[in-house]
Amino acid sequence: MLLGVIADDFTGASDIANTLAKGGMSTVQFSGIGQAVPNCEAGVVALKTRSIAACDAVSQSVAAARWLLNQGCEQIVFKYCSTFDSTPQGNIGPVAEALLDLLGTELAIVCPAFPGAGRRIFMGHLFVGDQLLSETGMRYHPLTPMTDPDIRRWLAHQTSGEVGAIALDTVRAGTDALRGAFRAARDAGRRLIVTDAIADEDLLTIGAAAADHKLITGGSGIAQGLPQNFRAKGRLGARPEIVPTVEGPGIVLCGSCSATSQQQVATFAASHPSYAVDTNALMRGDLPLHDVAAWISDQGRQTPIVYSTAAPDTIADTQTRFGRDAVAERIERFFADLARHLADTGTRRIVVGGGETSGAVVEALELSSMRVGREIDPGVPVLIGDRNGPLGLALKSGNFGAPDFFEKALHEVGQA
């Protein structure tokens, strides 16, 4: 293993695994600290740390970094969301600082940019499409409302040291100028450097300039330039994995309620059997899993979707009645139990919508590692795990994917 990634959620892990695989590295996604596998140049450890207390996120992330270093990794990437999901008391700063200490290095880039998904950083401010982050729906996020688009200021709330910044014109001045700017920031005692990037070319320049950085932090975009650093040194050469074909029944499970997921659910449900989970019945204990499993089995050869996706007022109503965390935990457990039951009774292709939902499903399936196949839509690859034989998955971040994503994903997973 040459490059190790610590990702703060499961869909984010498959997002950056996709970038590295596309860059030509033989890539494996691990669910937490895994067991080493052969033929792996980039190892991505998926954690479920995005919304937990900083001290817990630090200890899990440091343990993951230690494991990756033991596998031989020469560079560590800390992957968080391209919308910098965190609170002022959040854990991105503390985890980044703890990793700097562990790696005995002085400086790390902070760059959540992912231009392919519309996330760009200019003058330290994060944009989604043509809007500042704080003017998008992210300001209403239930756990991590992003009310300030200035990443320098947001990060400063989370760190003890002074946050540095490198503007786009320095990035555009080229690799040598950027290296000089990193040195100057380091000499000024700044450890975390918010670095502008608005296009893939910027991320390639940053990747080249950071070839010898032991720690890099960012979204999946920051990984675009990294495989080339290893290739240039003649370090890449793992033989392409022979990925088994995945054949058999499929299912779509969606626990994401984002606007993008709502549209994707509606598109898929227009031509497939669909089952809307009655979350109030689930909370009351009136929705036995075997009823849902029996309904799925009644659909015969058609591929159904089971979803809890709902509009904000419906969600708010259920949360008021039963409590936000209790509802989230119960729905995640429902999808996790259903996925395990289906995988043990013949289902071979599972497409999941939502990061938390994906984490719960993958953990329930006990897939300690998954090979990364080709890209379905930006940021979402095919994953192949093993449970009773090859199992094909796609884990979709709430905001990712085209309206026909679910149909496309079932097809691509089957073509693995």
Ligand SMILES: Nc1ncnc2c1ncn2[C@@H]1O[C@H](COP(=O)(O)OP(=O)(O)OP(=O)(O)O)[C@@H](O)[C@H]1O
């Ligand atoms: N109808 C519902 N009412 C209340 N909570 C729900 C409902 N449906 C799903 N949830 C919960 O909302 C959360 C959705 O989070 P998840 O991470 O899966 O999706 P997302 O936030 O859209 O995706 P991402 O994190 O990738 O952006 C889960 O904890 C899920 O259990």
Ligand SMILES: O=C(O)[C@@H](O)C(=O)CO
């Ligand atoms: O960076 C992103 O936007 C995604 O990989 C993600 O982490 C969403 O949960």
